[in-house]
């Protein structure tokens with residue numbers, strides 16, 4: 139891949155590039171999934187190859203694991219790492235409390251386990267992901283295939299009593315067949331519009347038999363690195379607010395993709 143990037147990809151790139159600076163020698167780092175996290179993995183791969191950065195990465199999906207190995211990152215499992223210094227991942231939405239919706243790519247289960255097993259979680263996102271209220275992005279929940287339609291009905295019934303606008307749960311498809319996660323489960327996308335009480339919703343949904351996990355990340359994210367299409371990047375901390383703003387130059391994509399053969 140070479141050539142000019144779209145503003146949205148530049149925003150994702152600068153957020154990822156800035157967040158890569160938080161990775162230090164010797165760390166065990168959770169590696170997120172999605173298009174923004176893929177930039178992070180490429181940036182870290184470049185730092186391994188060019189600067190001799192030494193760290194071990196715990197991927198949150200098979201596709202992140204493949205990319206990490208491809209760019210030269212040492213990959214270990216969560217059980218090998220046991221606990222992580224840092225996880226860096228993308229998000230579909232974040233609010234002012236740094237609560238998140240994740241799982242647009244279907245990787246929410248491993249992502250939540252890995253982020254929760256980390257001293258710190260940093261989210262990397264383009265500025266369009268910031269929202270006043272979570273919920274415009276459909277909330278993914280991972281459900282086991284057995285009896286998924288019964289689970290779907292129970293979820294919709296539960297939503298009636300919750301502080302949400304919509305209550306439709308649709309099965310995510312992959313073409314003509316249901317989408318299957320890395321754990322062999324399905325995803326229901328909840329079309330809620332606006333979530334009034336994300337903390338309560340996250341707890342209630344996880345009580346429904348058949349639900350494995352939901353894509354609400356409450357009190358997990360510590361910092362968000364927000365990228366803009368003009369190269370600006372802001373680091374916002376859950377306690378300290380905005381801690382830095384910079385502008386990053388977009389470096390040659392040829393270099394980032396040098397060893398990837400595309």
Ligand SMILES: O=C[C@H](O)[C@H](O)[C@H](O)COP(=O)(O)O
Nearest residue numbers: 172173174241242243244245
């Ligand atoms: O399951 C996917 C993950 O939660 C992603 O981190 C999330 O969907 C954001 O992806 P992207 O960076 O491609 O917008």
